[in-house]
Amino acid sequence: MSKQKKKLGKRGEEEAVRYLRKNGYRILETNFRCRLGEIDIVAKEGEDIVFVEVRSRTSSLFGLPEETVSWTKQRKLLQLARVYLTAKRLEGKNFRFDVVGILLGEDGAVKRLTLYRNAFTE
Numbered sequence: 001m002s003k004q005k006k007k008l009g010k011r012g013e014e015e016a017v018r019y020l021r022k023n024g025y026r027i028l029e030t031n032f033r034c035r036l037g038e039i040d041i042v043a044k045e046g047e048d049i050v051f052v053e054v055r056s057r058t059s060s061l062f063g064l065p066e067e068t069v070s071w072t073k074q075r076k077l078l079q080l081a082r083v084y085l086t087a088k089r090l091e092g093k094n095f096r097f098d099v100v101g102i103l104l105g106e107d108g109a110v111k112r113l114t115l116y117r118n119a120f121t122e
Helices: 003-022 071-087
Strands: 028-035 037-045 047-056 095-104 112-121
Touching: 003 028, 003 047, 003 071, 003 112, 028 071, 037 071, 037 112, 047 071, 071 095
Parallel strands: 047 095
Antiparallel strands: 028 037, 037 047, 095 112
16 A cells, blocks of 8 residues: 555544544544454444444545445454454444545545444444
8 A cells, every 4th residue: 555545544534533533432442453454443432332434535536435335345344343342352232333434635634524324234
């Protein structure tokens, strides 16, 4: 992955964390990694554990950022969520998947941020 793409992703995740906190989410962890991959943000809203996938782009020319969360990515996130819940001894807790799509300007300013609650299910 290019340096610029990593920088864009990091900037998007920072904005997503800021937005989620402002809207009542309690951030438990960012960039949870294991051998299967990474979860961008793990948060809690009410009693729900929320696994948040953040997608950032600087243009919608080829579609909106959130449209890139494929079925394959959803299955991967489900596997990662199960690993996280087991590792943190949270089995049996309610959980869901949210997606945050962010369009950033060339200057890094947020042009559009959209939260999709319960974006997909098991």
